[in-house]
Amino acid sequence: MTIAPDDTQQGASPLYRAMRDFVESADDDLPGKFEITKEGIVLDMMSPTRPHELTVLRVRKRLEKVMPDEIVAHTGEPDVEDEPEGIMRRPDVMVIAEGDMEGEGSFDARTLVAAVEVVSRSNPDNDWVSKTRDYPLMGIPVYAIFDPRTGKGAVLSDIHSTPDGPRYATRKDFVYGEDVTIADWAISTEGLPLYADA
Template sequence: MTVTTPDGAVDLFTTLDELDVPRGYRAEILREAEITVSPPPIGKHQRTVMELLWQFKPHLPAGYDTEVHLEVRMHHIARSTIPDLFVAPEAALDTKEYFVSPDEVILAAEVVSRSNADNDRVAKLGIYAAAAIPVYLLVDPLARSSTLYSSPENGHYTEQTTLPFGKPVPVPEPFGFELDTSRFRTY
């Protein structure tokens, strides 16, 4: 179903809300005038997401928590993502909506999927930077590396650290710890 506005433009957010997506699938707005539907991730992908969750939990700032199912809806750039994991204030996560504002998100993390690697490596990198999300962590089981992007300015991250699996990734404040990548799965 496609919903249009009175001037004939497609209202992607309303269309997205009205989609009947099969259980486990993710529907996101990653590109202009397009809704991307991705299949459920494989087990190795989810094990890495859980490893991220377990490692981040002890280092969360007071009043913040992790999330793995809610959408981050960026009306100002007409994009929407469902990160594999993100960190936001508990109050923002305690919502009646299916989404939160990017202004609440202090870290977004994606684990690259074999079937749509460019979504995480390229599209979401640009989206998170444009939304000024302070930290974007990209875990890439295909390249066997992790990249931490930070300090967004003018729609781009100005700092980037890429390290191979097995090397710790320094995660900046307010987290302030070294992410152990030795337990991440490869495809």
């Protein structure tokens, strides 16, 4: 479900603040996960499935084995925010320096080294379309997508300017079983689960 602002006010800071206040007040009281995109508030009502969560776990653990100690593959809260762009997201895995996690409030999107998403069965366009647009706008340099529906994925990088705003210039597709490089670190995709109906 998406609650979209009027197009004429899409970038307005007061509107973003109102959406952010709503998300913060509703997060503990309503089921699902709220995010603020360029289109408005998105609510994912579906609880993550076991294959989704197992993929998140395995990707996180594999990244942390090869990254230096000061870089972590964080899952969970808080959100990643770019207030000037009016976007607040919560990637499945956030590759970030441990020092950049200190303090209060949301993480500054520009401190992320990479964002990793595992495609949800219920709303794949959120990962393949909306976040492909939002993450370069937020300045996240690398975006990796794992898709348990197909056993494939992609790593997007090299943000560049376009008439429609910043976009990723490079896309490297992979299939499960191959090694994949996320930022500076290569990990195996061997043994990542698929959704039962894949």
